[in-house]
Amino acid sequence: MVPEAARVLADQLFRTGNPSSLHASGRAARRVVEESRERTAAALGARPSEVVWTAGGTEADNLAVKGLFWSRRAQDPSRRRILVSAAEHHAVLDPAFWMAEHAGAELVLLPVDADGVLVVDALRRELEAHGDQAALISVMWANNEVGALQPLDDVVALARRFGVPVHADAVQAVGQVPVDFAASGLDALTVSAHKLGGPGGVGALLARRGLDLTPVLHGGGQERGVRSGTLDAPLIASFGVAADLAVTGRAEHAARVGALRDDLVARVLAAVPGAVLRGPADTARRLPANAHFTFAGCEGDSLLYLLDSAGVEASTGSACQAGVPRPSHVLLAMGVDEDVARGALRFSLGRTSTAADVEALLTVLPGVVERARAAGLAGRGTAVPV
Amino acid sequence: MRVLAALSGGVDSAVAAARAVDAGHDVVGVHMALSRTRDQFRTGSRGCCSIEDAGDARRAADVLGIPYYVWDLSERFEETVVADFLAEYEAGRTPNPCVRCNEHIKFSALLDKAVALGFDAVCTGHYARIEVDADGSRALHRSADPAKDQSYVLAVMGPERLARSMFPLGDVPSKEQTRAEAAARGLSVSAKPDSYDICFVADGDTQGFLRSRLGERPGEIVDTAGEVVGTHDGAYAYTVGQRRGLALGRPAPDGKPRYVLAVEPVRNRVVVGPADELEVAVVEADRAVWFTPVTRGPLACAVQVRAHGAPVEATASVLDDGSLSVAVGPGLRGVAPGQSLVLYAGTRVLGQATVTGTRRGASPVRPAPAGGRAS
Numbered sequence: 001m002v003p004e005a006a007r008v009l010a011d012q013l014f015r016t017g018n019p020s021s022l023h024a025s026g027r028a029a030r031r032v033v034e035e036s037r038e039r040t041a042a043a044l045g046a047r048p049s050e051v052v053w054t055a056g057g058t059e060a061d062n063l064a065v066k067g068l069f070w071s072r073r074a075q076d077p078s079r080r081r082i083l084v085s086a087a088e089h090h091a092v093l094d095p096a097f098w099m100a101e102h103a104g105a106e107l108v109l110l111p112v113d114a115d116g117v118l119v120v121d122a123l124r125r126e127l128e129a130h131g132d133q134a135a136l137i138s139v140m141w142a143n144n145e146v147g148a149l150q151p152l153d154d155v156v157a158l159a160r161r162f163g164v165p166v167h168a169d170a171v172q173a174v175g176q177v178p179v180d181f182a183a184s185g186l187d188a189l190t191v192s193a194h195k196l197g198g199p200g201g202v203g204a205l206l207a208r209r210g211l212d213l214t215p216v217l218h219g220g221g222q223e224r225g226v227r228s229g230t231l232d233a234p235l236i237a238s239f240g241v242a243a244d245l246a247v248t249g250r251a252e253h254a255a256r257v258g259a260l261r262d263d264l265v266a267r268v269l270a271a272v273p274g275a276v277l278r279g280p281a282d283t284a285r286r287l288p289a290n291a292h293f294t295f296a297g298c299e300g301d302s303l304l305y306l307l308d309s310a311g312v313e314a315s316t317g318s319a320c321q322a323g324v325p326r327p328s329h330v331l332l333a334m335g336v337d338e339d340v341a342r343g344a345l346r347f348s349l350g351r352t353s354t355a356a357d358v359e360a361l362l363t364v365l366p367g368v369v370e371r372a373r374a375a376g377l378a379g380r381g382t383a384v385p386v
Numbered sequence: 387m388r389v390l391a392a393l394s395g396g397v398d399s400a401v402a403a404a405r406a407v408d409a410g411h412d413v414v415g416v417h418m419a420l421s422r423t424r425d426q427f428r429t430g431s432r433g434c435c436s437i438e439d440a441g442d443a444r445r446a447a448d449v450l451g452i453p454y455y456v457w458d459l460s461e462r463f464e465e466t467v468v469a470d471f472l473a474e475y476e477a478g479r480t481p482n483p484c485v486r487c488n489e490h491i492k493f494s495a496l497l498d499k500a501v502a503l504g505f506d507a508v509c510t511g512h513y514a515r516i517e518v519d520a521d522g523s524r525a526l527h528r529s530a531d532p533a534k535d536q537s538y539v540l541a542v543m544g545p546e547r548l549a550r551s552m553f554p555l556g557d558v559p560s561k562e563q564t565r566a567e568a569a570a571r572g573l574s575v576s577a578k579p580d581s582y583d584i585c586f587v588a589d590g591d592t593q594g595f596l597r598s599r600l601g602e603r604p605g606e607i608v609d610t611a612g613e614v615v616g617t618h619d620g621a622y623a624y625t626v627g628q629r630r631g632l633a634l635g636r637p638a639p640d641g642k643p644r645y646v647l648a649v650e651p652v653r654n655r656v657v658v659g660p661a662d663e664l665e666v667a668v669v670e671a672d673r674a675v676w677f678t679p680v681t682r683g684p685l686a687c688a689v690q691v692r693a694h695g696a697p698v699e700a701t702a703s704v705l706d707d708g709s710l711s712v713a714v715g716p717g718l719r720g721v722a723p724g725q726s727l728v729l730y731a732g733t734r735v736l737g738q739a740t741v742t743g744t745r746r747g748a749s750p751v752r753p754a755p756a757g758g759r760a761s
Binding site (some may be wrong): 300305306308371377 | 458
């Protein structure tokens with residue numbers, strides 16, 4: 001967390017008051033919540049009334065997918081198709097699959113190209129054939145694994161023609177690339193505090209004014225009646241501070257980590273045989289902090305272990321709940337071979353990353369990959385002398 | 387040493403890892419994911435690879451302060467242990483999947499990968515002792531607690547892999563002691579029930595599992611005279627020495643209970659008869675693994691053919707093709723092809739082989755690969 005956001009969180013924890021209460025401490029808490037709402041809205045190009053607080057990005061994504069589906073189908077029972085890109089985060093993909101299994105939705109997975117970018121033509125063909133049956137479209141702002149920025153302008157323009165609401169998960173994008181809700185033309189957008197220097201457990205769905213959303217959580221009717229539940233003023237206050245700082249410091253941050261990332265990519269490709277950059281090679285088309293590679297013949301868990309014991313923290317992609325590394329659905333959707341996809345590593349650069357970190361990584365990575373490759377062969381049954 | 391501690395999520399492997407840490411080794415915990423369709427929770431003593439188990443293994447690693455990883459070996463497990471289990475039953479033999487798991491997964495896939503990643507040894511919670519002889523060679527022995535001894539299922543690994551193994555629980559006098567030690571160390575798994583059944587048959591219904599994977603194949607149950615005495619849904623679901631589940635319509639003429647004497651996969655027949663026909667005089671076995679220099683024999687030893695069976699006195703001879711012919715003393719009954727045969731001298735493991743057939747007195751009872759009738 002950025003220190004300013006942590007400090008606000010700690011200060012607010014010592015205050016009492018339910019923002020929905022009418023007594024003095026309640027009113028004080030309400031003021032904290034509303035000031036943060038204004039601040040967050042301003043940072044993201046939204047109106048304050050368009051901010052719906054949630055307990056994080058996953059809840060906001062669930063509210064968007066389920067809430068839009070139910071409201072659109074209630075207006076027009078023939079609108080049952082949920083259109084999502086095959087490279088979406090699980091917080092979008094899994095609710096979409098769930099709605100298909102349990103709520104009468106028809107799931108349409110839109111393809112991505114070899115760079116992980118949505119194939120706009122496929123969306124056009126789908127809408128031209130079945131546009132009158134589409135309930136919603138959900139395409140992320142930028143892919144969380146391979147960093148590919150998505151053609152949301154094209155998506156929004158197409159969706160307008162067919163009267164279909166569009167949601168975007170922008171959890172990865174805020175603070176990395178410019179995100180302006182009003183200018184985007186989106187109907188709904190997900191943001192999460194912990195990805196922009198704020199605390200875990202708080203996020204928001206930006207929902208266009210007048211957008212009809214069926215609630216997922218029912219209760220006290222907070223947040224326009226769309227999201228019931230007592231508001232957590234300390235988390236919300238901290239989120240607002242973090243969002244503000246992330247957006248005002250964005251350009252400088254992006255330039256700094258972007259340069260580090262470019263250096264990291266060039267040096268990894270030069271130093272490690274068989275390393276392949278995944279996601280767009282044109283760095284203007286990907287998140288500035290993201291670098292993603294596959295190392296054919298390696299297992300992701302071997303790479304993680306060897307890097308971890310050398311003091312480098314990386315990620316293989318998204319882990320399932322038991323922590324078993326599986327080939328990434330994003331890489332598979334990009335057409336990467338399953339065996340190659342097992343040897344994937346994502347490096348994310350943050351506020352504290354330095355050139356010395358890149359240097360340290362490059363010192364160990366070639367040896368790590370070589371060793372992981374030997375272990376990968378061992379795992380496939382080739383005898384290793386014992 | 388750099389030690390990879392296999393953590394199942396149970397109490398034994400957790401305490402074994404703790405002892406490796408105490409011994410001053412650089413320990414990393416690894417939980418093996420062996421099933422692709424994992425249950426959320428364990429039900430009683432069954433199964434061993436639920437998500438709850440993975441969580442327990444992670445907690446144990448946290449308490450011990452060691453790094454923790456999950457390695458997905460489910461594909462290898464399916465290709466080797468489960469496939470072997472099905473093929474063996476289908477061929478009328480009786481496999482021991484724990485032996486095959488030690489052979490193909492724990493002391494093969496896991497060990498090879500560990501060595502390739504720079505580890506010196508794999509540590510498990512098995513109950514067996516490793517003794518170093520005067521000449522520096524390592525010998526596998528029964529554990530201090532005979533009731534928990536697992537040298538039987540470990541023998542298949544052979545001496546080279548034993549040199550890369552650690553069993554810190556081999557000298558524990560009883561399982562209660564392991565639990566007490568776990569509790570004293572603050573390991574939350576100290577009271578977790580032991581697992582007994584085959585881990586990939588989660589509901590414990592082996593016959594049902596075989597039926598679901600191999601399909602129904604109805605056939606006849608016959609007595610030793612060839613008379614049809616009943617029917618079955620698939621000969622593969624029967625094992626030599628089995629009495630329960632035969633569901634024979636009428637009693638035997640002598641009024642005595644009948645047992646499975648032989649399973650004939652080609653004719654899809656199950657042969658039943660009285661208990662005294664299960665008595666075995668000679669066991670034949672192949673795929674021998676030796677911990678001692680191989681002699682032609684005859685080698686006086688004790689043999690064990692089941693994980694929890696009592697050892698019997700025996701004399702083993704090695705034939706020209708490397709297979710074994712073992713004359714056994716009285717008391718060995720119902721030995722099926724496919725079972726693992728382990729040879730002991732006192733507590734020391736001499737070798738291991740896989741049973742191919744048995745003889746009762748001078749005439750062969752089995753094998754009957756072309757559907758020959760049992761004598």
